[in-house]
Amino acid sequence: MRNVVYAINTSLDGCCDHTKFYPEEETMEYFTNLTRDADTFLYGRKTYELMVPYWPDVAKNPAGQNDRKSDIEFARAFDAVGNIIVFSESLKSAAGEKTRIVRTNLHDEVLKLKQEPGKNILTGGVAIPSQLAAAGLIDEYRFVVHPVVIGEGRRLFEGISLQEKLQIKLVDSTVLKSGCVALRYAKQ
Template sequence: MRNLIYAINTTLDGCCDHTKFYPDEETFAYFIQLTRDADTFLYGRKTYELMVPYWPDIAKDPAERANPDYEFAQAFDAVNKIIVFSQSLNSSEEEKTSIVSTGLRDEVLKLKQEQGKNILTGGVSIPTQLAELGLIDEYHLVVHPIVIGEGRRLFEGINLQEKLQLKLVESTVFKSGTILLRYVKQ
């Protein structure tokens, strides 16, 4: 069975709004490797629209090769499948993107049974729903040593039926003071 991994950058105060801060080189390298180890992304509409067409466009533009984001764009563009859970998005121009409007639990359980690499999710809304359903296998929280005081928060509005028990299996301190915390579901 494939693992569903929730990976996100956050601040000490739980802000995960990408417009409020930018990951350093070492953090970016971590996300590049994590992306290479996946072949499917699960997103909500908002996260999807932040990621596509931005990353595929960088990956396909030879002029972007000098851009430090180019390597991540290449890894992102190499992923086989993007599943977008949305009530408002009807279609996508990306041929590897599927829009799903119902059945989050069933769709994810089906994906986890397929052969392949890891499944990655990011953002706030869909991962919160996945956590509520107990479908996330690993949580990769990359905590940056800053306090923002505003913006979207990690697990904002989560409604758990029972406490989510996690086990810390890895912690890595990057040169910048950013800390990777990797938890698995118990």
């Protein structure tokens, strides 16, 4: 069975709004490696619109938008992922043939995806991962905690509704040169 992996950058105070801070090169390399281990992305509309077309455009024209090697490598890894599934009631159309919009039951769709052969299923953002966590469908949590307190912005698991406390276990931690800490948790 395939794993659903929730990966996101966060500040010490739980802010995961990408406009409030930007990951340094080592963090981008961390996310590039995670992306290379996946063949499917699960997003909500907001996260999808932040990622696409930005990263595919950087992959197609690396000199046009970005000079950081780590960003270009991430863009290439992102663009190589074969499937992007967007859970949205409001998104009218998707960019590219790799994207499929799903308007049906999140739980049933993800259970079906997990049973298909393939690599990891990677998710990010806030709304969809909160719903996946509440349904017990996330197998791994990968948080890169940045040594900064933002004081505002979207928060990790904002709006999550749990029937019971979610038990996860720390599997690995890595301190990056920047002072960020990459944490890997598994569902118990």
